[in-house]
Structures are given as C-alpha cells and as structure tokens.
Amino acid sequence: MSLCRHTARARWSALVAFLICLPAGAARAVDPVVSNVAFAQRTDGSRLVDVTYDLADADGDACAITLQASDDGGATWIMPCTRTWGDAGPAVAPGPGKALVWDFGYDNSGWEGKDYRVRVIASDAGVLHPQHSPANYAINDWITADFSAPSALEKYARAEIVVLTAHYLWGNAENEALRVLDGIRAVNPSCKIVGYVSAKNTALAWETPSERYPMTHLWWERTLPYWSYTTAGDTLQDWYGKVTLNILQPGCRDAIVSTIVDMQRASNNKFDGVFWDYFNPALWIAPGVTFEGEPDLDGDGISHWVDPNEIAAWRAAQVSLVCALQDSLGPDFLQIFNGQRAYADSAFAALGDGMFFEAFPELFFPRPYTMASAMSPSYSNNLFRLREWPRKTNGGPYQIYASTQLNYYYDYLGLLQIINLGNQFRIVALLTDGYTAWCPGGNWNYGWTNVDASLGPPLGPTVIEGINYSRDFKYGRVEMIMDVGYHPDPFDYTIFVNGRTVERFARPYHFP
Numbered sequence: 139m140s141l142c143r144h145t146a147r148a149r150w151s152a153l154v155a156f157l158i159c160l161p162a163g164a165a166r167a168v169d170p171v172v173s174n175v176a177f178a179q180r181t182d183g184s185r186l187v188d189v190t191y192d193l194a195d196a197d198g199d200a201c202a203i204t205l206q207a208s209d210d211g212g213a214t215w216i217m218p219c220t221r222t223w224g225d226a227g228p229a230v231a232p233g234p235g236k237a238l239v240w241d242f243g244y245d246n247s248g249w250e251g252k253d254y255r256v257r258v259i260a261s262d263a264g265v266l267h268p269q270h271s272p273a274n275y276a277i278n279d280w281i282t283a284d285f286s287a288p289s290a291l292e293k294y295a296r297a298e299i300v301v302l303t304a305h306y307l308w309g310n311a312e313n314e315a316l317r318v319l320d321g322i323r324a325v326n327p328s329c330k331i332v333g334y335v336s337a338k339n340t341a342l343a344w345e346t347p348s349e350r351y352p353m354t355h356l357w358w359e360r361t362l363p364y365w366s367y368t369t370a371g372d373t374l375q376d377w378y379g380k381v382t383l384n385i386l387q388p389g390c391r392d393a394i395v396s397t398i399v400d401m402q403r404a405s406n407n408k409f410d411g412v413f414w415d416y417f418n419p420a421l422w423i424a425p426g427v428t429f430e431g432e433p434d435l436d437g438d439g440i441s442h443w444v445d446p447n448e449i450a451a452w453r454a455a456q457v458s459l460v461c462a463l464q465d466s467l468g469p470d471f472l473q474i475f476n477g478q479r480a481y482a483d484s485a486f487a488a489l490g491d492g493m494f495f496e497a498f499p500e501l502f503f504p505r506p507y508t509m510a511s512a513m514s515p516s517y518s519n520n521l522f523r524l525r526e527w528p529r530k531t532n533g534g535p536y537q538i539y540a541s542t543q544l545n546y547y548y549d550y551l552g553l554l555q556i557i558n559l560g561n562q563f564r565i566v567a568l569l570t571d572g573y574t575a576w577c578p579g580g581n582w583n584y585g586w587t588n589v590d591a592s593l594g595p596p597l598g599p600t601v602i603e604g605i606n607y608s609r610d611f612k613y614g615r616v617e618m619i620m621d622v623g624y625h626p627d628p629f630d631y632t633i634f635v636n637g638r639t640v641e642r643f644a645r646p647y648h649f650p
C-alpha cells in the first residue's frame with residue numbers, strides 16, 4: 139500500500155471548469171465547444187460524481203465524450219476514470235445541460251483528496267481519449283496513412299511517440315498542406331514525432347521521380363554515386379529492391395545527412411527527430427536477396443564478413459553518420475536506433491535517444507527463451523540494463539518494443555483469440571520504463587489497446603523474485619510471471635488499478 143493512499147471518502151473542491159477544443163483537421167468543418175463544466179460528488183455514500191456541461195457543435199456533429207480527472211489541481215490528468223455513463227461515450231448529441239455520471243468509487247477505491255478536477259473532452263471525429271499512464275505508448279506506422287481523415291490526427295496524438303516514414307510527410311503536397319505534425323501536436327503537445335529514414339540503402343524504384351513523394355528521387359539521385367558492390371562487381375542489395383549504400387565514403391554520408399537536413403528545413407512537417415533503419419554490428423542481407431560474389435564495401439576483394447578492417451570502418455561510418463546529423467540539427471534532435479548494434483554497444487547507444495526492438499523479442503535475445511532473456515537480470519544485455527545507455531536529455535530514453543506478428547490461441551471458452559502483443563509488450567514497458575508499439579500489420583491493424591490502464595507514475599523499481607516480477611504504481615500494480623519465456627506467449631500477467639483487476643492474461647484465460 140502506498141503512503142499517499144487514504145481510506146476516507148473523497149472531498150471535492152468547489153469549482154472546476156475546463157474545456158478542451160481539439161484542433162481542426164483540414165476536413166473538419168467546425169470544432170465542438172464544451173462549456174460550463176461543473177461537478178459534485180453525491181452525499182448519499184454512493185461516491186458517484188455528477189458532471190454537467192454544455193456541448194456545442196455548429197455543424198451538429200455527435201461527439202465522442204471522454205471524461206478525464208486530476209487529483210493534483212490539473213497538473214496531471216491521469217487519474218483512473220473509466221466507468222462513466224449518461225452523456226459520455228462515442229456519440230453524444232450537442233446541446234445544453236448534458237449530464238454524465240462517474241463512478242469514482244469503482245475507479246478509485248480508497249482515494250480521497252481536495253484538489254480534484256475534471257475535464258470533458260469532445261471529439262467530433264469520434265475518437266475517445268481515455269487516460270493512459272505512464273506515458274509508454276508508441277505508434278509505429280511505416281505505411282502511408284491518410285491524414286486528411288479528421289480522426290487520423292487525433293488517433294496518432296494518443297501516443298507519446300510516433301514513428302512515421304519521413305518521405306511520406308516531407309514534400310508530399312497533401313501532407314504539407316495539412317501540416318500533419320502540428321496537427322498531432324495541437325492535440326497532444328508532448329507527443330514526439332520522429333521520421334523513419336534509411337541508414338544504409340536506397341530503393342531502385344526511386345529512380346523514377348514521384349510527384350507524390352519527391353524526397354524519394356532526391357535520395358536516389360544524391361546517393362547514386364555511392365552504391366556498394368560485391369567481390370564479383372555485382373550491385374549489392376540487402377533488401378528486396380534496395381541497393382546497399384556505401385557509407386564508408388564520406389560523400390555518401392554527406393548525401394544522406396544533407397537530404398534529411400534539407401527536407402526537414404524546407405518542410406512544414408518538422409519532425410522531432412529521426413528513426414534510423416537500421417544499425418547492425420555488421421551487414422545483414424535479407425534471405426532470398428541474391429547477387430554474385432560477396433559484399434565488399436572497401437573494394438579489397440575480401441568479403442565483408444571476414445574483413446575486420448571493413449567491419450571496423452563500417453561501424454565508424456555509422457558513428458560519423460549519427461554525429462554529422464547531430465552537428466547539423468543539434469543535440470536536441472532525437473535519434474532513435476533500430477538494429478542490433480545499440481543493444482550490445484553502450485558507447486554507440488549513448489549517441490542516441492533510444493532503441494527500437496523490431497520483431498521483439500525474437501531478434502538479438504538468445505533463443506529459445508527470448509523474452510526470459512530480455513527480462514532477466516542475469517542476462518548481460520537485459521532491457522533494464524540497455525535502458526541506461528541512451529541519452530536522457532530529450533525526454534527519453536525511448537525503448538520501443540514492437541512486432542507486427544499476429545498470433546492466435548483458443549481461449550477457455552474455445553474461442554479463437556488474438557494474443558494482443560501491444561498489451562503484452564505494455565507489461566514489458568511498464569516494468570522496464572519502455573514503450574509498447576501499436577504498429578501496421580499487427581496491433582495497429584486492430585486498433586489501440588482494448589484495455590485502458592492508467593496507473594500513474596511508478597513508486598519504485600521493478601521487484602524481481604525468481605520468475606515473479608512486480609511493480610507498484612501510484613494507482614495500481616503490475617504482476618508478471620515468466621512462464622515459458624518465449625514468444626508469442628512468454629508470461630502470464632495482471633494489471634491492477636486501485637486493487638481492481640483490469641487486465642489479466644494466463645492462456646487460455648483472459649480478462650476482459
């Protein structure tokens with residue numbers, strides 16, 4: 139039990155009035171306006187809170203109404219606040235005298251205080267904005283997204299960090315006009331938005347200029363002199379349709395960095411940083427990509443993989459690339475590293491603001507017990523240790539756990555269910571101060587989490603006793619039991635909010 143938890147019933151401050159107007163997307167006609175918010179707790183012992191407000195929307199849209207609550211006078215808005223009824227939820231018609239009820243006792247058993255506030259958030263794009271905490275949600279979306287839909291900006295804004303492919307935002311006429319990144323930040327000013335850029339290749343298809351995505355041909359043109367070749371003189375490819383660039387050459391690094399810098403400076407869509415895809419300790423070639431001979435970036439006739447000088451030069455070139463971008467865009471420009479180099483090289487990791495764990499936990503962590511390794515204090519490169527390496531000066535580190543896989547199981551009712559990796563990785567994130575990612579091809583496809591959990595800040599480090607992991611938070615607790623230890627169902631877990639189970643997974647059992 140935390141020291142700041144009390145058992146008496148709540149007392150309430152006398153007045154509150156907050157209204158939140160979500161910003162307009164381009165297609166949004168008129169934003170809703172919430173006014174005259176007031177609330178009072180009933181005195182009948184039910185602990186129910188009545189909230190009244192007026193909702194206006196000039197073009198008559200029904201609005202998604204979310205109630206948020208603060209117990210610190212409005213400094214934070216992460217108090218658990220999930221059970222509401224009346225004029226709350228996905229479709230509330232505008233009008234005066236709206237009334238909703240919040241079951242404070244259900245959400246916050248045992249709490250009392252004096253500095254409570256509530257605010258009513260109205261979205262005429264149909265997006266609910268329930269609290270989540272700690273701020274450990276990410277959206278990882280490398281595909282083209284239609285930001286003209288009014289709901290798009292609001293959906294992305296629910297995350298604290300968003301990774302979007304840079305060349306879809308930089309120079310694309312529609313997205314330039316929409317000022318997509320400003321739109322996301324207007325909803326969530328603390329959201330960090332980073333642009334996915336390649337650290338090592340160019341697409342053959344980018345030879346053809348694209349009117350929609352002008353950065354692609356610029357990248358192709360500028361990096362054209364710096365293709366890599368094999369011992370047989372063949373063009374080196376490391377991915378389907380992509381040519382490996384020879385970053386050993388200073389001109390190649392200049393081309394990459396100057397293109398990023400030029401696009402960032404010219405664009406209306408100014409990213410908070412980049413997501414480099416990716417930095418490995420040595421070249422990796424995707425299975426099925428074929429070429430004659432062996433990779434040979436330094437042209438000495440010796441294969442990359444048995445050429446220590448070449449590998450050393452390649453690693454030094456990665457450092458030069460990162461440092462050159464920092465020299466141009468400054469130390470507060472985020473650099474997040476995908477790839478396995480940062481997982482094992484603390485000095486390299488320290489150049490950036492975080493690591494991306496692609497296909498988590500199946501890359502890097504020793505098989506077969508990949509998740510058990512990632513979470514084990516006895517494994518040298520466990521997540522608790524890796525988190526200490528990146529810079530912490532830009533709000534990070536941003537340790538992002540992601541997988542696009544969909545995995546299924548039959549539950550205790552015999553129904554086919556998806557193992558929700560976003561929810562599973564949230565447990566890892568809560569225990570390691572990382573970020574769970576909702577991503578295309580995977581969790582993002584079936585939306586945001588199906589379980590809203592607002593736990594507040596952690597009260598201390600994760601406690602590990604054998605296979606039992608637990609951590610207490612201001613409003614709740616996470617418990618995890620490392621079961622088989624490997625993907626896709628490595629452990630059982632429970633999230634409690636103020637003593638109430640809000641999510642539990644112990645295959646085949648799940649709640650909800």
Ligand SMILES: [Ca+2]
Nearest residue numbers: 168195199262
């Ligand atoms: Ca409207």
Ligand SMILES: [Ca+2]
Nearest residue numbers: 434440445448
């Ligand atoms: Ca060589």
